Amino acid sequence: MDFTPTEEQEAARELAARIFADLATHERLRAAGSGTDTELWKALCAAGLPGAVEETGLLGLVLLLEEQGRVTAQVPFAASCVYGILAVARHGTEEQRARLLPGLRDGTTVVTGAFPEPGAVTSRDGRLSGAVEWVPWLRDATHVLVPDGNGTLWLVRTEDAARVDPVELTAPWSAGRLVLDGAPGERLGDGDGDGDGAGGDGAGGAARADVLAAARVAFAGLQAGVCAGSLARAVEYTSVREQFGRPLSTHQAVQLRAADAHMDTEAIRVTAYEAAWRFDEGLDVTGAALTAAWWASEAGKRVVHAGQHLHGGMGADLDHPVHRHFLWGRQLDAYLGCGSELLAELGDLLAEGELS
Missing domain, CATH: 2.40.110.10 (Butyryl-CoA Dehydrogenase, subunit A, domain 2)
Known part of the structure; x- marks a missing residue:
């Protein structure tokens, strides 16, 4: 396995990071409320990032979604790429690809x-x-x-x-x-x-399983970014917030909580990378996708809770940026499915000998 991004994947990630940093600011997210930031979505599509997924694959999409998750940008990037671009490119007819992919690339089709x-x-x-x-x-x-x-x-x-x-x-x-x-x-x-x-x-089950596996991996990648963003905010806050004349970050309990959150975040990231790599290589991805989804669900909850707790009283402020990471982390947990359900599905596949 080699998770080192290609030049194309790295270029797309850097471009996405710049666009998200410029447009997915705290002020703009507050103004968007519970709706989508249409200006940001247009900017991402104008930069060709949804269409780039056709070339960079699922691993490339995971890298882009990490950048989205870091700032909790309110755009339908994950959904339209995994259920639209990748699904149509892999399972659509030649006529469907010619008709649907242009609109998916420029964002007019979601x-x-x-x-x-x-x-x-x-x-x-x-x-x-x-x-x-x-x-x-x-x-x-x-x-x-x-x-x-x-x-x-x-x-x-x-x-x-x-x-x-x-x-x-x-x-x-x-x-x-x-x-x-x-x-x-x-x-x-x-x-x-x-x-x-x-x-x-029926025979259509193979296509369904393929899209479901890709979705689990993509949203696990999004969770990796959400957790990384939450942890980064916590590290920044505890480094400047003082208690009894010392930064909070110098307290052993804070350091251990942050270290655990870091290890959980890395586990989400590496399992998502492995599953995406297997998907792009045409290998069996079912078990790896379930594993990535389990880590994203179970560890993701721990990380966003830790991020909020490490902010102390500020973490209870619903208007604080870290609270968005908490909300996204819990929503992704619900979307991917609780850990026990994912483990049960994985266990059934193991018992039936369907995993390689």
């Missing part, structure tokens, strides 16, 4: 993913029915990627959905409740789309 429990959404004759209680960045999306009970992936235009109800989450992700009532869908990839997707484990 895709998010609604991956409920199997059977929650059914398809018949190319029309989908069911509901997904909350979908991140659904209010920004032009399309939503939805698997049916067979695992077949469908692109549904949000304007064709029966209803999109705004939902406020722990983090400001412009989420919504998706209600489908015979909504027309476009099957992603080859196939006539006329089958009944009421249940089962």
